[in-house]
Amino acid sequence: MNLFITGANRGLGFSLTKQAVKRGHRVYACMRAKNARQEELTKLSDAYPEQVQLLLLDVLNEESIVSAKAELQKQNKEVNVIINNAAVLNESRANLDELAMEEGLLAMDVNVLGPVRVAKHFLPLLTGERKTIINISSDAGSISNTYGGNYFYGMSKAALNMFSEKLRLTYPDIRVFSIHPGWMHTDMGGEKAPLDPDIAADGILDILEGKTVTDSAHSYIDYTGKKYPF
């Protein structure tokens, strides 16, 4: 399969890229800037040039999305799977009376409108028998199963889940999932997090490859394929 992944330079995005390469897939690995933290991704791409193609893409910048699309189209590259992975958890304050609205706007812009921008331009490129869009969500976006704090992040992931449902209902020929990847030790998840992002990535790839059976009538699942409550 050919996977298009945003935020592929570190964290879960890099794990997805690395594990997908091990399984023989091709990855269009996006990073938002040339100066991104990307040493490992660059090494992987140098070692597997046929399987890892680096693209510059900032989900805030629609022009960069259009350019990445044009680059792939120029090379007649096929895309079978879109993984909207890039996100921010940027709230510096926990209390309502201290919340900074610009942080809320950024969370919504990156975590919700980012995937919308990518889907807007890349969905028409999807081909193959297993056309899939995965929006990497979070348990923080579950209204019935959430916890206090992180207002903006939780609200952004709940909105992302709504976007997945809208896509699922609008495009019945495309598999659409919002996936909670687990609490992973990445920059975002922190050192105390129990889950290795490579394990989460393998779970997501098993879902993509059809090794894990999923219910196509419910888009919100975890990385093991289990239904998650909205």
Ligand code: NDP
């Ligand atoms: P990290 O913070 O470790 O990595 C985030 C990635 O997103 C980086 O590659 C970053 O790029 C990229 N990114 C941020 N803003 C933009 C942008 N504007 N355009 C393009 N790329 C951008 O996060 P994780 O790997 O932990 O998280 C991956 C996904 O999993 C996210 O959707 C997150 O919400 C979700 N998640 C994570 C959990 C966890 O425990 N870690 C738990 C539940 C969900 P750069 O290096 O340039 O900053």
